[in-house]
Amino acid sequence: MLGARGYVGTLLTPALRAAGHAVRTMSRSQPPGPDAVRGDVADGAALDRAMSDVDVVYHLVHSMDRADYAAVDADIARGVAAAAARAGVRQIVYLGGPSPVDQPMSEHLASRTEVGEVFLAGPVPALVLRAAMVVGAGSTSFELLARAARSAPIVLRPSWMDNRSRPIAVRDVLYHLVRAASSGPVTMAADIAGPETVTYLELVQRCARIAGLPRRVPVPVAGIPVAATAAAVTDLPVPLVRALVESLKHDLVPSEVLDPPPGGGTSLDRALREALGVGDPPAMPDEGTPGVIRQVRRERVAAPRAALAERIAEVGGKRGWPGIPGAFALRGAIDHLIGGVGLHRGRPTTLTVGDTVDSWTVAGRTEHELTLVSDVRMPGKAWLRLSALPGRTSAESELEQTVAFAPDGLPGRLYWHLRKPAHDMVFAALALGLARETTREAMTGRR
Structure with a gap:
């Protein structure tokens, strides 16, 4: 697994092991070991060590903390595809972003699309899973809106807050990723999404509601640098926040998505409760409970x-x-x-x-x-x-x-x-x- 120390990677590793798969991780910051390779994904020799005798490669690497991330990520993808071919890997799985049609893409979404196309055109079968906002504690795009909901009784409302998306719970993302490990090799791009379509403003209001807060008062804005303001609230790098905010300026509602997990996709409210750390609601006391x-x-x-x-x-x-x-x-x-x-x-x-x-x-x-x-x-x-x-x-x-x-x-x-x-x-x-x-x-x- 490449990018094992990232948000999704830290959750996917135990999920794969729980499903009975042996996992080898690769990261620049982890100590080396029998199931861990310390190295940079731009290093071909390190990739060769990481992919030796590996059946499925998960690519969860993004370089959005630097200005030239689009070119860097494309070069990394080409190196990963070549290394996977040398190692005889059966399947590459890449978690990317949606590709809006009939409108110019933001640099962030264009970069995710380009990386997916590199893998799809490569010599190893590639499954490109495209998700919009992943709802989970630690998902950067989700944290931007969640902190806006919790930080003040008002919320800035640029015009793009009316754009729509189908947020997906991180547990459902993990379901699709784990399932790919046991599926036959495929070369395809597919959207994954949650069961509800909401605007970003509605999502902010739902976050506030789950947190037990009153509705936020939307304040229309024009000319205010929203990305810089959001970065100040979240303590995240301005380039990263700017890239994510630019992507919110799209309608990200796919026309077709992969089938949800058995029993249906996780509801948005349930996903928000888990992401915000809000416990399950108290059950009704049994009949005869004293004082009730x-x-x-x-x-x-x-x-x-x-x-x-x-x-x-x-x-x-x-x-x-x-x-x-x-x-x-x-x-x-x-x-x-x-x-x-x-x-x-x-x-x-x-x-x-x-x-x-x-x-x-x-x-x-x-x-x-x-x-x-x-x-x-x-x-x-x-x-x-x-x-x-x-x-x-x-x-x-x-x-x-x-x-x-x-x-x-x-x-x-x-x-x-x-x-x-x-x-x-x-x-x-x-x-x-x-x-x-x-x-x-x-x-x-x-x-």
């Missing part, structure tokens, strides 16, 4: 259980919350005023644990059940569970709504009792509204 207040409501639904489960899985976001109009929005506005996540609105299409739904986070998810934990500020922790239960016949079902609250001492108990009348109305209306909507949609066939 529970309320259960049931509503009969004249629709099959599957239809009710599908409607439950669609709560929030564009479909909103049935019941008293504006009730949840008002609570969010109050939370926003006191510095909470408040007015965040939105959700991914398919929900998994850790995803956000407006002012809630998914704490549990099964085929017929959705459990949410509230993220608004309160003296305690609140959960909402919506379950689709079987009905008396296959054409009927029953909605079970469970609200649980774990008060934080006396302030929490007072909060619950003071707000109980309003909570009772809001959640009763939600249960009834979900039941009626599901029944109406089942009868009319409209959603």
Whole structure:
């Protein structure tokens, strides 16, 4: 593996070994050993030592900390391709960047494309995996936006913040890289991407939301050196930041991508939680847990259980919350005023644990059940569970709504009792509204 000390390389080495592969690494900074070669990728002799008896070569080298990185990286790629041919390597795997069509490429993306073309035209079969932003702690492009989300209540909004991308979780990148080690030799370029398409501004807002911060206030800018400002915030070299910022000025949404890992690609919210070091949401306490207040409501639904489960899985976001109009929005506005996540609105299409739904986070998810934990500020922790239960016949079902609250001492108990009348109305209306909507949609066939 070339570039083993880089961000992806440090994660890929143990992932390959866990999959049963022997790994030899090469880096300028690592101590030499039986499975490690210390050397420069520009040194042909060092490459020959590193590739001796190697089946697959991973090329994870970039020279973006210097002004002439494009020419340097192209020369290195040609040397690596030649050394791989001399060693009889079966496959080269290169992790590059996307190649936007119908628009001039930034120097950074043009360099990644050129390196990929060097390998594709070389004598050894080459798999070029093209990823836009890799979401992970240590990914430089991700850290630029993540720090912008966390550093201040405002965010600079140049026009390119409206450009779109399909960020991919680093765990999914590792899946594709590890899978390449066991695949037959191929020569091809393929895009890999996460399941969601978002603008860079939306990505900043999602970072803030996952971190438990209010929405950032976007401030349009013109004439401000954004790259230099970002470099100052992140302590990264200005040439590196400038190259990455220039690449953000593209729409980076591929038309076709490789199939995701089994079970689907990692959701953006889940990837952000892992990258930002935010732990899993707390699960709803079991029934009978001391000190936890529970309320259960049931509503009969004249629709099959599957239809009710599908409607439950669609709560929030564009479909909103049935019941008293504006009730949840008002609570969010109050939370926003006191510095909470408040007015965040939105959700991914398919929900998994850790995803956000407006002012809630998914704490549990099964085929017929959705459990949410509230993220608004309160003296305690609140959960909402919506379950689709079987009905008396296959054409009927029953909605079970469970609200649980774990008060934080006396302030929490007072909060619950003071707000109980309003909570009772809001959640009763939600249960009834979900039941009626599901029944109406089942009868009319409209959603």
